[in-house]
Amino acid sequence: xxxxxxxxxxxxxxxxxxxxxxxxxxxxxxxxxxxxxxxxxxxxxxxxxxxxxxxxxxxxxxxxxxxxxxxxxxxxxxxxxxxxxxxxxxxxxxxxxxxxxxxxxxxxxxxxx
Amino acid sequence: xxxxxxxxxxxxxxxxxxxxxxxxxxxxxxxxxxxxxxxxxxxxxxxxxxxxxxxxxxxxxxxxxxxxxxxxxxxxxxxxxxxxxxxxxxxxxxxxxxxxxxxxxxxxxxxxxx
Numbered sequence: 001x002x003x004x005x006x007x008x009x010x011x012x013x014x015x016x017x018x019x020x021x022x023x024x025x026x027x028x029x030x031x032x033x034x035x036x037x038x039x040x041x042x043x044x045x046x047x048x049x050x051x052x053x054x055x056x057x058x059x060x061x062x063x064x065x066x067x068x069x070x071x072x073x074x075x076x077x078x079x080x081x082x083x084x085x086x087x088x089x090x091x092x093x094x095x096x097x098x099x100x101x102x103x104x105x106x107x108x109x110x111x112x113x
Numbered sequence: 114x115x116x117x118x119x120x121x122x123x124x125x126x127x128x129x130x131x132x133x134x135x136x137x138x139x140x141x142x143x144x145x146x147x148x149x150x151x152x153x154x155x156x157x158x159x160x161x162x163x164x165x166x167x168x169x170x171x172x173x174x175x176x177x178x179x180x181x182x183x184x185x186x187x188x189x190x191x192x193x194x195x196x197x198x199x200x201x202x203x204x205x206x207x208x209x210x211x212x213x214x215x216x217x218x219x220x221x222x223x224x225x226x227x
Contacts, residue, residue, distance in 0.1 A: 032213035043117075043203055043218030044156075051212040089155065093214050097144075098163070100171075101216060105155035 002027045006090050006104035013080055013111050021075040021107045023064075023090035031092040031099075033057075033066050033073040038087040038106070047075075047088070051095070080111045115139045117219035119204050125225045132191045134222045136204030138184075144207040145187040146216070147171075147179065149200040156203070162187055194226045 007022040025033065032051045036044040048057035053068035062077045073090060090104040120135045138145065147159040158171030160179040168179050176198060178190045191198055204219040 034213075034215075036216075036218075041220075043205075043220045044216075045218070046215055049213060049215070093216075095213055097209075097214075099214070100146075100158060100161065101214075103156040105153065 002031070002092060002094075002102040004090050004092055004102050004104040006088075006107050008105075008107070010108040010110060013109070015082055015111055015113050016079045017111075019075070019077040019080045019084075019109070021088055021090075021109070023073045023075065023104060025071050025073065025090075025092050025102075027071075027092055027094075027102075029094060030068075031094050033064070034091040034093065034101075035062070035064055035073070035075050036089040036091060036103075038089065040086070044089060080109070082111045082113055085109055085111045117204055117206060117217055119202075119219040119222050121222060122220065123223050125227060126194050127227055128195060129193050132194050132224065134189045134191075134202055134204075134224070136187045136189070136219060138187075138206045138217075140206065140208070140217075141184055142206035142208050142217075143184070144214075145181070146205040146207070147177075147187070147189045148203045148205065149173065149198075150203060150221070151200050159189065159202075191224075194224075196226050198224065199226045200224060 003026045034049045035047040037047045048059040050057040050066035056065045087106045093101040146161045148156040162168045162181045202222045205216045
């Protein structure tokens with residue numbers, strides 16, 4: 001079956017530091033890949049996505065590239081802010097109507113001023 | 114307000130009681146989902162529904178029941194609550210967006226079973 005593995009947290013960074021959160025996946029076929037963000041007390045929100053190999057998703061300064069050869073979708077941001085403190089989930093979803101999503105366990109990011 | 118709403122946002126109940134968590138979407142998305150979120154387990158799928166009157170089990174469905182008589186509502190019932198069902202519950206819907214399917218989540222219900 002499908003699976004997603006994220007780097008374990010928590011991750012603590014100082015403001016303006018570089019962020020990488022690793023994500024690797026196992027899947028049959030060619031799924032779409034996603035990063036969702038969960039702010040305290042809220043539900044998950046879609047942050048970015050990529051639908052095929054070598055696609056780069058980007059939003060709010062975050063980026064991730066769909067790497068089929070390494071089955072990875074690492075999240076990066078060049079300069080984090082305190083407001084980026086949240087839990088980040090990597091996920092995959094088959095591109096079929098009946099496909100169900102698979103989520104990683106989430107990585108908690110804390111950014112200190 | 115457009116989107117997904119869940120009620121109640123917080124609930125404390127006793128072991129053995131029946132509890133129903135409500136989920137309502139203002140769109141007309143066909144697919145809806147229930148997840149539970151626990152530390153160390155991420156999101157686990159409880160039940161999902163492809164359309165009104167069509168539901169199916171996820172990976173952790175034991176002890177839960179769902180119904181979907183209308184497209185916009187997808188209530189989740191714990192028939193006889195147990196302490197192991199203490200968790201945060203999220204409802205979600207899904208929409209086709211280009212080549213992929215994106216999920217939209219509600220704000221969650223924090224359930225404590227004493």
